Amino acid sequence: SAIVEAIRTKGRESLQLSVQELARLAGGYALGGLDVIKDDHGLMDQHFHPFQERVARVQEAIRNANAKTGRKTLYFPMIAGRFDQIEAQMAFAKAQGCAGALIAPMLIGPDTGFHLARKYGLAVMTHPSFTGTHFHDPEHGITPAMLLGRLFRVFGADISVFPNAGGRFTFTPDECQDLARAMREPLGDVKPGFPSPAGGMTIEKIDSLVAAFGDDAVFLIGGALMRHSPDPEIGARAFITAIEQAVSGGKAAE
Template sequence: MTGIKYEDFLDLGYEPADSELVCDFYIEPAHDMNMEEAASRVASESSNGTWAELQVDGSITDLSATACDIDGNHITVAYPDALFEKGSMPQILSCIAGNIMGMKAVDNIRLLDCEWPEAIATSFMGPQFGSSVRNEIFDAGDRPITATVPKPKVGLSTDQHVQVGYEAWTGGLDLLKDDENLTDQDFNPFEKRLYDSIEARDKAEEETGEKKSYLINITADGDEMLRRAELVADEGCEYVMVDVVTTGWAAVQQVRELCEDLGLAIHAHRAMHAAFDRVEEHGVSMRVIAQICRLCGVDQLHTGTADLGKLANEDTVGINEWMYSDLYGMNDVLPMASGGLHPGLVPELVDRVGTNIGVQAGGGVHGHPDGTYAGAKAFRQAVDATAEGIDIHEYAADHPELQTALDKWGTETPR
């Protein structure tokens, strides 16, 4: 018989193999645990250990994770790739972010980062388009693409919603976007909103000579999402939007597979992410959530505003860099900056994160004193000026919509 004990999961001299999934955690051990004891329990519980010392007859497949580094409150755990079902994000997360989040051995635990081995990463489809949407769909050149959400985000009738979209498109914005909680309610049914919005989109394209599109929220149960995606493709729209956290990763993978056949890009809204990543000592970091999104195959993802806007601070720059990085030839993801943006913040945003992004404003468009059309013009003017290296205050001298926006909001960050 072979005994399996907690200490068997700790080896601070171990060098992870290239084939292993390597995860970095922040942990705060329980009051009666030291770091070594807590680290070994994290590796044990997230692989093939248990609380009791086991006596095993014969040989078993070695699927033990190894806690291989401790640096202050940071630990590194290496997982053999045979532990995982390839191409199944739910199964992988059930290991590396499952029971360990509730263990008594740690007061807090946070999954900070992952190094994905090739065999696991390439078992996922990844993005179909990624940041190439900027030019494959919109011919945006060196500028960010632009988007807006009608405000209020729920409560507008379909006719009101479509009118807002039409004014935003003709004002110069590229994308109309549903917000996370607008799907198929009686006041604005999904199918009517789709049909009427695409009709208005086509009219806006004819009038402006620019490509326009619509990020329509198909979030629902799995079968219904697939049905809605097919309707979207039938109408000649280029995108679907999915609330990726609330709908679940298996459903995202299903949508991605169908979108390969339909030629649709996937815009990922991250609603509920802060339930996992806002408390800095516990949960799952937005960096890891972004990694999961890329593997599962979204093309655009909200990643924050680099401490501008109204949302809590997060590592937008670092997350964006990872999403652009080489990952065994997998397509990248276009970061979307949103949450409290307005024209006066565009230059600083681009200075911090570059132009290979999408920028989205809701209140910063529709709250313009002269309405949505003027607000869209002002936002596009700010983007164009910044992409061309022109000071927006100088640009505003010949662009009254931008000047009005600057007079109203200046360059202040909202709360």
């Protein structure tokens, strides 16, 4: 099974950066060898972060890095807004050469983003924004595995981001394992997807992440990668080295 590494564009701090700076970071991460670079879910189409300018510049930076490395780092921009905006964003992302999109199904309607992603041939990474009230109490609602795993997968999620145990949120290890199984187990003719543990993850936790989820997962780190080094290429390489060592049974890089 292939390992997929993903990273947010500097977490919440991405809202403080110019489009040019985000593009520089994305290019550096691509040079460092990451497989997927995604927008932070707070990046939409704000006046200080116009969607088309951001997507065009970031995709161009990644394309240039790919030309140098011979790799194929992918970029998943955040898609959000009214229906007409969402469709225009999907079409623009496709035209720029993006291979996928980040969507929050409960913000835009569970089938809206998936329908448009299928229409434009884009892979889908889902974010759990606005889902917390469904499972904040075990006596209420629906389990994380059912909503973020099985239902999102049935709708069309290729990658489902969720807050891993031990991070900033309250999911238990058992809930995370149930969710991962829901993304992978046989489900009629529905293709399996990748679980993506996230939320306060660090390079130092890669050993435990690989032990818990194996190598058939998307390991997502945001702000911790920026804290590792101000040079995005160095941070990306450290991330990949940690995963490779964990998979091979070695100790993750400090």
